[in-house]
Amino acid sequence: MKKLQTFLVDSHAHLDSKPYAADLDAVIERALDNGVGHILTVGCDLESSRASVDLALRYDNVYASVGIHPHDASTVSNALVDELARMIEAVDKVVAVGETGLDFYRDRSPRDLQEAAFRSHIQLAKATGKPLIIHDRDAHDDVVRIMQEENAGDAGGVLHCFSGDLDMARKCVAMGFYISFAGPLTYPKNDALRNIARTLPIDVMLVETDSPYLAPQNWRGKRCEPAYIRSTAEKLAEVKGLTLEDVARITSLNAWRLFGIGEVDQSTRIAYVIRNSLYLNITNRCTNSCTFCAKFRDFTVKGHQLCLEREPSVDEVLAAIGDPSSYDEVVFCGYGEPLLRLDLVKQVAGYLKQKKITVRINTDGQANLVHGRNVLPELAGLVDAISVSLNAPDAATYQKICRSEFGERGYAALKEFLVEARQHIPSVTATAVALPGIDIDACRRVAEQLHVEFRERVYNEVG
Numbered sequence: 001m002k003k004l005q006t007f008l009v010d011s012h013a014h015l016d017s018k019p020y021a022a023d024l025d026a027v028i029e030r031a032l033d034n035g036v037g038h039i040l041t042v043g044c045d046l047e048s049s050r051a052s053v054d055l056a057l058r059y060d061n062v063y064a065s066v067g068i069h070p071h072d073a074s075t076v077s078n079a080l081v082d083e084l085a086r087m088i089e090a091v092d093k094v095v096a097v098g099e100t101g102l103d104f105y106r107d108r109s110p111r112d113l114q115e116a117a118f119r120s121h122i123q124l125a126k127a128t129g130k131p132l133i134i135h136d137r138d139a140h141d142d143v144v145r146i147m148q149e150e151n152a153g154d155a156g157g158v159l160h161c162f163s164g165d166l167d168m169a170r171k172c173v174a175m176g177f178y179i180s181f182a183g184p185l186t187y188p189k190n191d192a193l194r195n196i197a198r199t200l201p202i203d204v205m206l207v208e209t210d211s212p213y214l215a216p217q218n219w220r221g222k223r224c225e226p227a228y229i230r231s232t233a234e235k236l237a238e239v240k241g242l243t244l245e246d247v248a249r250i251t252s253l254n255a256w257r258l259f260g261i262g263e264v265d266q267s268t269r270i271a272y273v274i275r276n277s278l279y280l281n282i283t284n285r286c287t288n289s290c291t292f293c294a295k296f297r298d299f300t301v302k303g304h305q306l307c308l309e310r311e312p313s314v315d316e317v318l319a320a321i322g323d324p325s326s327y328d329e330v331v332f333c334g335y336g337e338p339l340l341r342l343d344l345v346k347q348v349a350g351y352l353k354q355k356k357i358t359v360r361i362n363t364d365g366q367a368n369l370v371h372g373r374n375v376l377p378e379l380a381g382l383v384d385a386i387s388v389s390l391n392a393p394d395a396a397t398y399q400k401i402c403r404s405e406f407g408e409r410g411y412a413a414l415k416e417f418l419v420e421a422r423q424h425i426p427s428v429t430a431t432a433v434a435l436p437g438i439d440i441d442a443c444r445r446v447a448e449q450l451h452v453e454f455r456e457r458v459y460n461e462v463g
């Protein structure tokens, strides 16, 4: 089993459950052996909330959430909510409120009491500044309605073991919530859930086991435990076209952002790995100011922090690359326009080509306007592939969404760049982000007219 560089976080387990009474130390040890660095154990009633807090105090890598499950909603009173508040106040390692929500599948508490208890938990989360852990079973519309009515987005949180549809997931993400996947992601018939995972950006996802329930397919029907989360994370990696390491890094950052648990390295990267490609972050400057650019919200790409305090030198880039021989390719990309640093690109690409490394550049295609000359002959022999962000079928639309500093001239220049690139670069691709309202087929037709490849990129999925 390959050792992970980044620990996984099991964002939802019930370690106080009876099935662990005899071997909890061993369960936690196995979790660590399988790369699970931190576990959030979640209370379901007052007793299990207290037990969860005790476990968080006993084990360094365990954190707790306190709340009353909708099954026990009929026990919720003002006094009980006050008691939960005191537990949150008393122990730093209590990091969330829940699990709460609605369960209209088992209906173990009257629905009106479930709704009232859910509202109380949302108010508690807002009052204490802790995120919510929401349970939803066959109550999708009502869960979303109550979240909206109570402004649950002010607290944030996660839809644990998500079982809704894509529309619900999008509504929850729009309110600032994360979506968490458990063992059912691995179940052969669960294509609908995998489609949701495929469609949403991974920046809003967590992974969990819901131990001792819902074991992944390999252990289905048996007692689940946090060590098995690796199986769910591997499935998520497969669905997203990423590596397990990528999923561990990204979902652990998400857990850290939401709950403040775990350890993440947020130092700025000059070179960073996604899948088996090494990306180079050499500038944050750009000739465009795209409306959809994620750097205006957050400089993180697939868990890597890319905000540069200053632009690296050639020597610093080479040092960050290290030995490039094990990568499929090295890509000049980052959150900026790499060809603004043409001289550095040529020097570094020359070094990489000496080592027979495949080199790609992702660009906005306006380098010839920037440098006042045709720069493509200078890249011949240094670059194997170039991806140019087309993003629109015409100049006016392009300027509206990409906001080139060159105005509508930018679009004409990038089309000329694509045509010229064919003379000097073996592989030339125009790309377009599938933004709402953008006619992707029209973009594809532009690429066809220019005789270059075309690739659609998923909106909100960076890197």
Ligand code: SF4
Pocket (backbone or CB within 6 Å): 286, 287, 288, 289, 290, 292, 293, 294, 295, 334, 335, 336, 337, 364, 389
């Ligand atoms: S070209 Fe890329 S880096 Fe520049 S603003 Fe647009 S999306 Fe952001």
